[in-house]
Amino acid sequence: MTYSTVMVALAFDQPNACRLSIAAELAERFESRLIGIAASELSPPVYYMSGSQAERLMVEGLATIKQRLSELEAEFRQAMTGHTRELQWRSAIEQPSRYIVQQARAADIVVCGAGVSGLLTDPFASADPADLVMEIGRPLLVVPPNVCRIDLSSVLVAWKDNPEARRAIVDALPLLRQASHVTVVEIVESEEDHGRAAALAGVHDVVDWLSRHHIHAIGEVPEHTGDVSRQITDIARQVGAGIVVAGAYGRSRFREWILGGVTQHLLEQTSRCAFLAR
Known part of the structure; x- marks a missing residue:
């Protein structure tokens, strides 16, 4: 591909x-x-x-x-x-x-x-x-208007177990193969969500799947829940990500526009490129 x-x-x-x-x-x-x-x-x-x-x-x-x-x-x-x-x-x-x-x-x-x-x-x-x-x-x-080169020293995959994220990571394979470091992260949105153990299992599967495509990645699920956009931004900064890969609008676009959401945040942030698929 x-x-x-x-x-x-x-x-x-x-x-x-x-x-x-x-x-x-x-x-x-x-x-x-x-x-x-x-x-x-x-x-x-x-x-x-x-x-x-x-x-x-x-x-x-x-x-x-x-x-x-x-x-x-x-x-x-x-x-x-x-x-x-x-x-x-x-x-x-x-x-x-x-x-x-x-x-x-x-x-x-x-x-x-x-x-x-x-x-x-x-x-x-x-x-x-x-x-x-x-x-x-x-x-x-x-x-973003001030990012003029592709930085593949580190790529962050913002994982969520939905069709949009699955499609995005497949579409991103050519870029991920050229990245020096790949981090897969899932943020548990609330304590009432499916839980950190389930998220860790999902991220482990994604990391293993990437290895089958000759891409070495590490997985991470923070202990803190909620505030997904901020946590993704913080982790992207920590790992020095030049690109964030994510599925777009897993929820309705109207809800994200009114309440804020990860997709809208990635479309408007100015620090790194966003690779989005839906």
Whole structure:
């Protein structure tokens, strides 16, 4: 298993340098084809006008989008020079998340930017990683704006015995094989949960399964329960993890958005990349 095609999603209104750098590094590591992708759509106010003013604004808006798409293609091609022998560029005047989800059928992994804590993403200019991970059907490597290289000296697998985590760890196998150290951790959410003994048994199975794929890993189940996001962050810091691998939205996305949750935390933290699958 490898990543034969890497797709990197560029944003209209955010810096793209770090996600481009990481996509280029992935392509070099796995000798991958690289696909750059971007899309934008006119924002709604244009559709509520009429007459010559609306026509003028629409023409100007479309021209601005086409110009920006051209700039992003040039930025993509310049950043990828010398990193791969096969480049593709895909763009459209369309809602970004919808377009990227559609085009991701051509990729093994999609690289995108992180969300910004407390701020809403403009859906007409950038793809919200929370939207992508829900629908894309591919692993998503979420890159904070200040993380510009893949650090595989240590990778943390945030384990939870559910389908999302199982899918994520399978999708992450190519990266885990290249990691120097792999730690599998499960946080018991409450005293009333299935208990630490059951969690230890599950983590032991995962570590053993990884060994069958020639990946040496260690397992950990902290004695403290609850506050999963904080504990994962603390352990990631302790082991020096450059990437956290996790299944996305084991609970409803709405509940995580309202109450907070591990997926939302990983999408918004700025210290390390998050490898998410659902």
